[in-house]
Amino acid sequence: MSDGLELYQDAIKRLANAAYGASQLASADGEAKLNNPLCGDRVVMQVALSNGHITAIAHQTKGCLLCKAAASLLGARGAGLDAAAIDAATDALEALLHGQAAAPADWPELAMFRPAHAYPSRHKCALLPFHALQAAMRSRIGDTR
Amino acid sequence: MSDGLELYQDAIKRLANAAYGASQLASADGEAKLNNPLCGDRVVMQVALSNGHITAIAHQTKGCLLCKAAASLLGARGAGLDAAAIDAATDALEALLHGQAAAPADWPELAMFRPAHAYPSRHKCALLPFHALQAAMRSRIGDTR
Amino acid sequence: MSEASVLRAGFPLLAANPGLHYLDSAATAQIHRAALDAVVCHETLSRANVLRGSHRLAEAADQAFDAARRRVARFLNANSAEEVIFTSGATAALNLVAHAFGATLRPGDRVLISQAEHHSNFVPWQMLRDRAGIELDLLPVTASGELDPAALPRLLSARTRLVAVTQCSNVTGAWTDVAAIVAAARRVGAKVLLDGAQAVQHGPQDVRALGIDFYAFSGHKCFGPGGVGVLWGKAEVLAALPPFLGGGGMIDEVAPQRSTWAELPRRFEAGTPPIAQAVGLASALDWMMALDWTDIHARETRLGAQAIEGLLRIPGVRLLGPAGTAARAPIISFDIAGLHPHDVCQVLDHHQLALRGGHHCAQPLLAALGVDACARASFALYNDEADVAALIDGVAAAVRTLA
Amino acid sequence: MSEASVLRAGFPLLAANPGLHYLDSAATAQIHRAALDAVVCHETLSRANVLRGSHRLAEAADQAFDAARRRVARFLNANSAEEVIFTSGATAALNLVAHAFGATLRPGDRVLISQAEHHSNFVPWQMLRDRAGIELDLLPVTASGELDPAALPRLLSARTRLVAVTQCSNVTGAWTDVAAIVAAARRVGAKVLLDGAQAVQHGPQDVRALGIDFYAFSGHKCFGPGGVGVLWGKAEVLAALPPFLGGGGMIDEVAPQRSTWAELPRRFEAGTPPIAQAVGLASALDWMMALDWTDIHARETRLGAQAIEGLLRIPGVRLLGPAGTAARAPIISFDIAGLHPHDVCQVLDHHQLALRGGHHCAQPLLAALGVDACARASFALYNDEADVAALIDGVAAAVRTLA
Numbered sequence A, B: 001m002s003d004g005l006e007l008y009q010d011a012i013k014r015l016a017n018a019a020y021g022a023s024q025l026a027s028a029d030g031e032a033k034l035n036n037p038l039c040g041d042r043v044v045m046q047v048a049l050s051n052g053h054i055t056a057i058a059h060q061t062k063g064c065l066l067c068k069a070a071a072s073l074l075g076a077r078g079a080g081l082d083a084a085a086i087d088a089a090t091d092a093l094e095a096l097l098h099g100q101a102a103a104p105a106d107w108p109e110l111a112m113f114r115p116a117h118a119y120p121s122r123h124k125c126a127l128l129p130f131h132a133l134q135a136a137m138r139s140r141i142g143d144t145r
Numbered sequence C, D: 001m002s003e004a005s006v007l008r009a010g011f012p013l014l015a016a017n018p019g020l021h022y023l024d025s026a027a028t029a030q031i032h033r034a035a036l037d038a039v040v041c042h043e044t045l046s047r048a049n050v051l052r053g054s055h056r057l058a059e060a061a062d063q064a065f066d067a068a069r070r071r072v073a074r075f076l077n078a079n080s081a082e083e084v085i086f087t088s089g090a091t092a093a094l095n096l097v098a099h100a101f102g103a104t105l106r107p108g109d110r111v112l113i114s115q116a117e118h119h120s121n122f123v124p125w126q127m128l129r130d131r132a133g134i135e136l137d138l139l140p141v142t143a144s145g146e147l148d149p150a151a152l153p154r155l156l157s158a159r160t161r162l163v164a165v166t167q168c169s170n171v172t173g174a175w176t177d178v179a180a181i182v183a184a185a186r187r188v189g190a191k192v193l194l195d196g197a198q199a200v201q202h203g204p205q206d207v208r209a210l211g212i213d214f215y216a217f218s219g220h221k222c223f224g225p226g227g228v229g230v231l232w233g234k235a236e237v238l239a240a241l242p243p244f245l246g247g248g249g250m251i252d253e254v255a256p257q258r259s260t261w262a263e264l265p266r267r268f269e270a271g272t273p274p275i276a277q278a279v280g281l282a283s284a285l286d287w288m289m290a291l292d293w294t295d296i297h298a299r300e301t302r303l304g305a306q307a308i309e310g311l312l313r314i315p316g317v318r319l320l321g322p323a324g325t326a327a328r329a330p331i332i333s334f335d336i337a338g339l340h341p342h343d344v345c346q347v348l349d350h351h352q353l354a355l356r357g358g359h360h361c362a363q364p365l366l367a368a369l370g371v372d373a374c375a376r377a378s379f380a381l382y383n384d385e386a387d388v389a390a391l392i393d394g395v396a397a398a399v400r401t402l403a
């Protein structure tokens, strides 16, 4: 948290740089690619599923620190979750970005995105990997957008 | 000159109502139709020519008082004139509308249009018959616009 | 102080010209102080380009522009803000539909417009007809200039893809029976576009209740800035259309071989939009939404009735449009036997009355009504009885001056 | 007081934010007080619709609008005011040419654009290609992002009808060698369009000396209002084109079967134009014409050079575009190894520096330069050495914050 700029705390930088899940699945059950047309950032999310639960997750992310941190968080925490859990996490992130004070107990890491609520132009950056994962959970291989 | 409105002097109303030349030539050597697309006014001018001089002039005019008065003036005075004389009269009218104080000695009647110089939107009304006559002088029957 | 004069005080131009009888609001309504202030505030406090710059001015501009979209959506009672496309005006909005929806038509498809349309909802369809080989049908008007519903069954067919008509005539003030049009269009599966350019200055609209697919209007006719307008479209209808103009902001991704398009609403907003003007427009609409429209309508109707009555008492005056005021906005066009509307309006100007004379960009309608041009007095919420009295005296004086 | 701070005092937003380092003028320049005042004056004193209403406000609006056209013509050194078409912006102007000139092309005809184009001069031509079956050629850029003149002979042929390129890149600031383009285009009989969007904020232009056929720009990039732009075209070239948008004001006569079009410039101005915005733009341009541009260019170039030098001293910084400042406007885009421009610009904002990061609506150019996004500092006449110093300190701080 150098510089008085709360957004770029060490935790978020560490998470982004760790790049958990930054890889490619040999065979995926779900996949989605999302663009942020406003900046050219792009996330590809892949999942292997069993009974609707993620057994393996991988992503290729081109984006800013917020985007990479969000993708990395999903890479670290995605395994074992189902679509409903991903939706809940996405809702929780959206609530934080819209000003809610606290992260839910099961997603304490989301708190590090809260300072971005002051910068609406950056919300999409953090949300892009979540939206891509939501789309991947609902996709069949072949009909990604 | 009722009403303090110099534009609508009796002279101009009389000239417009006299409608000199408001008719149609059985056979014309030159003809032109001009529109004012801003109001839908329209003048058709026809001339019979001999050696480049007008031997007969007729017009069909749909327009306001200024437009009708101008057409009527040309109907009254056009016979005997050539293209150069019509151009000179048109220039003189434009000069008056742009603020010149006095009408030329050979066209004293133009002075009645001078009050319109305060109303640029009306300049075209008075000029339309003159422009139509210029075009008619230069037309061959068949290539009017 | 009358209610109109309270309202009038909010209009800088009118406040600065207490003697002026402004009866040309159908051409351009005066701008409300709230709208002008919003423009100035935006330009001096939040000016930046939109679309996600991350500096604070850009954030401010983005938020103001997004909020303007939501505020317009509220004025229209739209389902969502993404149904609101900012354009440069009603004409641009109508051309957008003629191109984007037009691109989905095949030769032999038909579009129905009416004889009462403003050129801006007439010429784009003629151009589409000539470009795309579709057929253009023309709903005739009755002797009083109203769209003739009796002709609908004959003119609508399974090939009719769109009915594009005015909500209110800019010449006669006649209100269109939108429900009848919508019902008839739905029976053949056609979409409906409403040109709301003349309606918006008479109060908030409800595009859902109207049951239509497209709605177009301009800011300068509803007390907002010039240079901005709106196309509203049903989300599912807009989403199925290709873009019209190309450029910055409307893309998903640009590659030399092939580009892809952004989602709504940006797909239809190529280039830097009129940002401050959109914010100004939203402020005008917010101001309008806070007014008591029952009251205003009653007054507008009363003024229209008084004007009609007074004008008809002057020998030679003929009224265009519906008799009475039930089916018309307070737009009163008239013809005076033997006098040209330009001359009439010139004399009226001398009496501090601002009216417009001409074809009012509605030549097909004027042809149907049997005139080449007419004078038009259009009333808005800031007009009052003094304006009507001045109009009647002025027209009587014009007859004397010009006879 | 430095010359820049004297100039700066004329910009309300900058005057109100003395600590702000505004380096985003390539996206939107700040509005000069003269332009804003002109808008407010017009709306409060002369607001009316144009096109020959005969009441005094309409006369005033008409005259102001006509005068604005003459003032723009003077800024461009155009042959006549009728060559000036008011549009809603550069994007609208470029699309106008893509449609009106595009309508004169046959399948197999070719248009040459460059890899350096802003999406607004790229996508309209792709859309024309797909609509009209023409071929679109792409002039490549050199490693420094400049249009590669060596490729011209290979890419131009007798089928090339138009060369449409930017005068100045909005990413690299590279100035196009217009003379070389014009000479090459003339050899094959092609017309030339110049996208002047980035050039106009760096001084008055001379379209006749440039030897081109079309010129497009936006008001918001040259210290004027948003919502207005200009297409200039040679009279004889414009006169040969069909109209693009249909509506009020652009017609000669409208009849149900067939309509005819007005003369220049109205044929290309459908609907109520952005009147107050045009008047504001003209005021901005008049103000610009009174400045000493030799001085301003020297200062802009000096600031650019200092910025480049300072940025290159920061480890990891890579400059996009021409080396040095000879061939570029003061637009400095850069990449920092391992950092994303959004993050960089966010930190810079924290230091009161307004820069933009992203693809700058130039994805094909960024692809050629090997980056997905970059940060851009763009300098205008109100910037000074303090802005450069803040930029260099800010970027160094961003590297520390984000590493």
Ligand SMILES: Cc1ncc(COP(=O)(O)O)c(C=O)c1O
Pocket: C248, C270, C271, C272, C273, D026, D027, D089, D090, D091, D092, D118, D120, D121, D166, D168, D169, D170, D195, D197, D198, D218, D220, D361
């Ligand atoms: C080079 C260039 N061309 C065209 C445009 C489009 O201008 P506008 O968005 O004002 O229509 C821009 C600005 O974004 C530009 O930089």
Ligand SMILES: Cc1ncc(COP(=O)(O)O)c(C=O)c1O
Pocket: C026, C027, C089, C090, C091, C092, C118, C120, C121, C166, C168, C169, C170, C195, C197, C198, C218, C220, C361, D248, D270, D271, D272, D273
């Ligand atoms: C009914 C109608 N439709 C469309 C328009 C066009 O509006 P604008 O000129 O603002 O684009 C007008 C206004 O002139 C109108 O009255």
